[in-house]
Amino acid sequence: MASLSDRADGLFLVGGTIRDILLGEDNFDVDIAVEGDAIAFARSLAAALSGRATPHERFGTAIVLYGDGNRIDVVTTRTEFYDAPGALPAVERASLREDLFRRDFTINAMAASLKAADLGRLVDPFGGRVDLDQRVLRVLHNLSFIDDPTRIFRGIRYEARHGFRLEEHSTRLARGCIEMGLVGDLSSARLRDELVTLLEEPGAARGIRRLGELGVDRAIHPHLRGDQEAASLFEQAVDLRDELGVDAPAWRLGVAALARTMTSDEAYDWLERLKVRRRDVDRIVGAVTVAPRIAERLRGEHLDPAQMVALADAFAPDAPLLALAREDYPSLRDYFTRLRAVQLEIRGADLVAMGLPESPRIGEVLAELRRRKLNGELDGRESELAAARELVAATAGP
Numbered sequence: 001m002a003s004l005s006d007r008a009d010g011l012f013l014v015g016g017t018i019r020d021i022l023l024g025e026d027n028f029d030v031d032i033a034v035e036g037d038a039i040a041f042a043r044s045l046a047a048a049l050s051g052r053a054t055p056h057e058r059f060g061t062a063i064v065l066y067g068d069g070n071r072i073d074v075v076t077t078r079t080e081f082y083d084a085p086g087a088l089p090a091v092e093r094a095s096l097r098e099d100l101f102r103r104d105f106t107i108n109a110m111a112a113s114l115k116a117a118d119l120g121r122l123v124d125p126f127g128g129r130v131d132l133d134q135r136v137l138r139v140l141h142n143l144s145f146i147d148d149p150t151r152i153f154r155g156i157r158y159e160a161r162h163g164f165r166l167e168e169h170s171t172r173l174a175r176g177c178i179e180m181g182l183v184g185d186l187s188s189a190r191l192r193d194e195l196v197t198l199l200e201e202p203g204a205a206r207g208i209r210r211l212g213e214l215g216v217d218r219a220i221h222p223h224l225r226g227d228q229e230a231a232s233l234f235e236q237a238v239d240l241r242d243e244l245g246v247d248a249p250a251w252r253l254g255v256a257a258l259a260r261t262m263t264s265d266e267a268y269d270w271l272e273r274l275k276v277r278r279r280d281v282d283r284i285v286g287a288v289t290v291a292p293r294i295a296e297r298l299r300g301e302h303l304d305p306a307q308m309v310a311l312a313d314a315f316a317p318d319a320p321l322l323a324l325a326r327e328d329y330p331s332l333r334d335y336f337t338r339l340r341a342v343q344l345e346i347r348g349a350d351l352v353a354m355g356l357p358e359s360p361r362i363g364e365v366l367a368e369l370r371r372r373k374l375n376g377e378l379d380g381r382e383s384e385l386a387a388a389r390e391l392v393a394a395t396a397g398p
Contacts, residue, residue, distance in 0.1 A: 010035030012111035038076035145177035153194040160203035183219040192274040199254030237325040256287035286315035291322035345381040
């Protein structure tokens with residue numbers, strides 16, 4: 001790096017990499033800022049690492065890929081201008097100080113020199129080190145959230161992940177941005193991505209509560225609720241998912257918990273506007289609308305195993321998992337630990353071989369056989385075949 005550093009006026013490790021080094025945490029996202037020609041430096045770095053550089057001439061940036069999927073982001077020190085709140089910025093070259101000033105929080109506005117003459121020198125013009133030690137999130141200027149409202153979500157993530165807290169002035173600025181409606185003005189895709197990223201954080205339950213405290217939940221949708229009930233429901237659902245080995249992403253459970261007061265039409269409309277995949281939309285809306293009904297029915301009556309499966313299967317895994325998170329019903333737990341895995345050993349081809357023609361009746365017979373197996377009336381392939389022959393004969397008639 002010493003010889004490479006001579007090819008730039010200034011060369012710095014910047015941003016979250018410095019933050020995490022000072023926190024003693026692993027961070028494999030390496031960001032380098034260059035006072036000079038970042039693309040030329042990236043090409044030299046790629047050659048030295050036997051990798052390749054992909055430049056983006058418009059922004060003066062490049063990505064260096066090397067080794068087994070390793071990546072270094074190289075940028076020209078720059079400043080940014082926003083034509084409208086939440087818009088992508090226009091950029092121009094600037095000093096390191098100006099580059100650091102465009103960042104979201106002081107804790108991310110530090111740099112360390114990579115030049116041989118002063119290797120490791122910390123550049124901290126805005127007091128990020130002190131704020132880091134005090135676990136404080138502080139924006140660098142009063143228009144920070146207005147320039148980019150997604151910084152509010154980023155701040156919530158840092159709070160959830162590291163135990164930081166927005167200081168009082170920054171909190172007022174965040175609330176002002178929210179009250180101006182700028183969060184709601186973000187594009188659907190950006191809102192979706194910010195929510196998904198937040199809800200996949202290890203401390204996402206804290207993030208859910210913070211959405212409500214700042215009023216971000218209602219800024220996204222009037223019927224979204226980031227409160228203690230949502231946080232507890234989400235946390236319990238994720239714990240159960242991990243305990244029971246259920247395949248359901250945390251973000252989907254989190255969205256369902258946040259949207260739990262919506263009607264199905266509201267939920268469908270909102271999620272489609274966020275451009276969520278249809279399969280995920282169906283799972284989330286099912287959890288929002290069906291989970292309470294599952295819980296209500298289990299509260300009022302005893303279901304045999306086949307009835308339990310019929311109730312839960314159509315909306316699995318999210319809806320029954322959210323219902324179990326609401327209350328620990330033994331029959332619902334049995335659904336996840338045992339009943340879900342119960343399958344027939346015979347197939348439709350076996351019924352055709354018995355003389356049953358291809359028709360919807362094949363599905364009906366198989367469903368009846370599975371019902372019997374779930375209720376303990378069948379055990380093994382031979383008993384299934386025997387019961388199938390009876391049902392096929394009854395279908396054929398005299």
